[in-house]
Ligand SMILES: Nc1ncnc2c1ncn2[C@@H]1O[C@H](COP(=O)(O)OP(=O)(O)OP(=O)(O)O)[C@@H](O)[C@H]1O
């Protein structure tokens with residue numbers, strides 16, 4: 423279970439989050455949407471304690487992670503997998519080494535054969551079979567993102583955080599990634615938090631949709647309810663219309 | 672303490688405090704966790720290979736110029752055969768460790784800061800953390816260990832090349848008697864000089880790796896940040912090496928005279 427209480431964060435003078443509250447039950451799948459630069463990635467990074475809040479609390483399975491030091495956090499982070507917006511692959515390693523990294527670092531030892539098999543499986547799942555030997559630099563942006571996804575799911579964590587997993591992918595691959603997220607969710611009973619700009623994906627992967635607006639959670643509803651909402655701000659976001667004064671001409 | 676905040680003294684003190692914290696964290700991790708030998712060997716290899724050219728050139732030419740200038744002075748008082756003794760002592764005590772460390776700081780310190788800085792701006796360090804890996808365990812410890820082990824080795828290499836080069840110049844160019852000067856060198860260059868040099872090299876290895884890692888990990892976002900981190904790593908580690916050298920010499924001399 424993930425619980426965020428009264429979370430506030432500012433970078434210098436710029437306030438990004440103010441009194442954000444949310445609660446995500448185990449096994450639940452939540453889509454977070456909101457405008458670009460609205461603080462979605464920042465919120466996600468607080469959930470896994472990559473950032474420390476200025477005020478407020480984050481609880482993972484009832485345990486506050488805000489005042490933990492880096493070493494105590496290692497134990498908490500074993501529950502997590504995270505897909506970064508920019509993939510964040512280790513560029514000194516091959517694709518196979520990237521995906522194998524969490525398995526190699528795990529306390530539970532896997533044999534070389536097991537690791538190889540799991541890596542191949544994970545790459546298969548993200549539609550990139552046979553790319554083991556490639557370097558991250560040789561991959562396209564979308565392929566890198568999928569390798570990042572493979573690296574996050576290979577060790578079957580309990581909580582998966584996806585930061586825009588389908589942004590920049592073609593519609594067919596996006597569709598397969600959405601299906602993969604759903605499959606992972608149902609198969610391993612993981613808690614998933616998916617930050618996305620893609621309305622179709624938000625509708626499909628979330629049991630619930632959260633909208634971040636003006637530093638707060640503005641809306642929190644089941645997908646059917648959310649997409650039927652008549653609230654002007656929600657409506658504007660769903661339909662993707664810019665404010666008149668933001669028009670270029 | 673308020674007046675210190677924001678001033679460069681404040682920044683400097685904070686930086687020093689953070690580097691000390693990093694050193695403590697790395698030492699704790701070194702003592703409690705298993706080091707991956709593969710990573711360590713790779714780092715030693717990397718540091719060694721990267722430094723070969725600069726170490727050979729620095730060692731060789733420093734030894735030669737030292738030999739020539741010592742010879743010019745000694746020749747006036749007909750003590751030609753003392754030349755190598757001076758070269759031996761100064762290479763072991765001061766020039767070997769300090770110049771090697773300065774050169775390695777320029778190559779390896781810069782490379783460490785650039786590599787870790789790039790990892791930071793591309794969120795690879797965050798990715799490490801999400802994969803339940805402590806960046807200090809994975810990035811700092813192997814580099815720190817490798818650097819403290821490699822620097823003494825490189826220093827021995829540079830001392831050897833320096834003395835060898837000055838021997839060649841002395842004997843074949845300046846016409847010093849080879850047997851006597853070799854004998855004098857061994858007589859006046861004690862084991863203690865070599866031990867001093869190696870202790871210093873060990874410390875400078877630590878300084879180079881710690882400052883390089885610290886600058887990389889605290890690098891600000893953007894390509895500019897990486898560039899700055901790299902330059903600062905070289906500048907700060909060079910300055911720190913020179914300052915430390917003075918105090919280390921004082922301390923080691925004290926310890927030596929007390930001990931003997
Ligand atoms: N490390 C940081 N230092 C300073 N400012 C930051 C940092 N990280 C994020 N910000 C700022 O916080 C705000 C929110 O950023 P964030 O990356 O969370 O946006 P986002 O909602 O994920 O946007 P996008 O959809 O474009 O990814 C931005 O204005 C950004 O400039």
Ligand SMILES: [Mg+2]
Nearest residue numbers: 462463507585
């Ligand atoms: Mg983002």
